[in-house]
Amino acid sequence: MSKTEKRNEILQAALELIAEFGFHGAPMAMIAERAGVGAGTIYRHFESKDVLIQELFRDLEARILDHIQAGYDEGLPVREKFLHLCTALLRYFFSFPLEFRYLEQFHNSPYGRDYRRDKLFGDSSNRHPFKELLEQGVALQIIKDLPLVALFALWIGPLTSLARDNIFGFVQVDDMLSRQVAEACWDAVRR
Amino acid sequence: MSKTEKRNEILQAALELIAEFGFHGAPMAMIAERAGVGAGTIYRHFESKDVLIQELFRDLEARILDHIQAGYDEGLPVREKFLHLCTALLRYFFSFPLEFRYLEQFHNSPYGRDYRRDKLFGDSSNRHPFKELLEQGVALQIIKDLPLVALFALWIGPLTSLARDNIFGFVQVDDMLSRQVAEACWDAVRR
DNA sequence: TCTCCAGGAATGAACATTCATTCCATATTA
DNA sequence: TAATATGGAATGAATGTTCATTCCTGGAGA
Structure with missing residues (x-):
């Protein structure tokens, strides 16, 4: 197994175990075992458990942005772009429930709070299609003139809530x- | 200090510390210290940390329902009742940020999942104004005919999201x- | 009124367990 | 053979829980 392969095995094992059992229910020894690796080996790839958790988050964030931007046409009307992002996000969460659950764990933890602060106030240099679309809609007077945070709440709040209920089997969400x-x-x- | 007083001290200490540091960041020793009791004393009131966590949740749930039902007039139109519940919930969360943060911790944990399953599928005998109102609205064809879970997502999802951002200081939410x-x-x- | 006692409540040091991390003998590779 | 990577036992810190001991209170007896 190559070095990157091993690294990926560790990330995948961490993803699976943390998604299911949470940060504190997934000891390093368990992650190592699932990855088919010695406990000490993890520390050759990641400085600490914290670093592992954060790098995994960055990986997932990149993946999700890729997935969502596929077939995203900047030229479409605001409403169409909005609906596209909604359904793309939901489809992604339903297809990759482990990743969704990991992201939920992350956001509902001190990591997530710090991340959120940076995202909202920091000069995040990378693009952010959700934010851009909302700002465009507000400028065009198509979307309510509310603080960005409120619009996010109205948008992302329901989607994650629904995704969670679907993944936990509380509701069967189809395309319709x-x-x-x-x-x-x-x-x-x-x- | 009477027995119930001491019990309440413990619950309050647990509320404060768990809201701030999470279940795993609030050791029993710390809770005992803040409550002004010995570590062992907690176990005279609560069988285990798990039981403490769950009893505290039930306390808070009862308080919140009380608060929200105050001034709730069954006779009002659906829309008015809906808006009342929204603003009452937000006001409660803003007034008692510790309680909100505790509830968030609880819901985003295995405890919360179990609780949610019971609530949705169990024969919960106690009344539930949110559910009743949605069902009434759907029956009157005022509210979209979607699964209850979806309507909850659209309703509660944004409110909790906004409450969190307000409490963390990411946005200043006023009455308007x-x-x-x-x-x-x-x-x-x-x- | 004062003293003493019984029984329940409170205590916190001690214990067993769990966890992240380190370390080094062994295996692998160049 | 030298250099590097690996595995997993060892380590030490931290945690939930226990339990032998102390403390407190309220009433009985003198």
Whole structure:
């Protein structure tokens, strides 16, 4: 197994175990075992458990942005772009429930708070299609003139809530329901 | 200090510390110290840390329902009742940020998942104004005919998201913004 | 009124367990 | 053979829980 392969095995094992059992329910020894690696080996790839957790998050964030931007046409009307992002996000979460659950764990922890602060206030240099779209919609007076944070709450809040309930089996979400909820989110933010 | 007083001291200490540092960041020894009791004393009131966590949750849940039902008039139109519950919930969260943060911790943990399963599928005998209102609205064809879980996502998702951002200081939510977000939630669920 | 005692409540040091991290003998590679 | 990577036992810190001991209170007896 090559060096990157091993690294990926560790990340995958951490993803699976942390998604299921949480940060504190996934000891390094367990991650090592699932990855088929010695406990000490992890420390040759990641300085500490904290670093592992954060690098895994960055990996997932990059993946998700890639997935969502596929087939995203900047030229479309605001409403169409909004609905595209909604359904793309939901489809991604449903297809990769482990990743969704990991991201949930991350966001509902001190890591997530720090990350959120940076995202909202820091000069994050990388592009952020969600933010850009909202700003465009507000400028065009198509979307309610509310603080960005409120619009995010109205948009992302319902989607993650629904994704969680679907993944936990509390509701069976199909394409039709995804579409309906996406349109309801649009009703929430549009003027 | 009476027995119930001491019990309440322990619950309050647990609330404060767990809200701030999380379940795993609030050792029993720390909770005992803040409550002004010996470590062992906690176990005279609560069988284990798990039990303490769950009893505290039930306490908070009861308090919140009380708070929200105050001034809730069954006779009002669906839309008015909806807006009342929105703003009452937000006001409660803003007034008691510790309780909100505790509830967030709880819901984003295995405890919360179990609780949610029971709530949605169990024969919960106690009344549930949110659920009743949604069902009434759907029956009257005022609210979108979507699964209950989806309507909850559209309703509660944004409110908790906004409350979190407000409590963490990412946005300053005043009565006006509360009202606007409540109405946006209504736009999301209404037909 | 004062003294003493019984029984329950409170205590916190001690214990067993769990965890992240380190270390070094062994295996692998060049 | 030399250099590097690996595995997993060893380590020490931290945690939930226990339990032998101390403390407190309220009533009985003188």
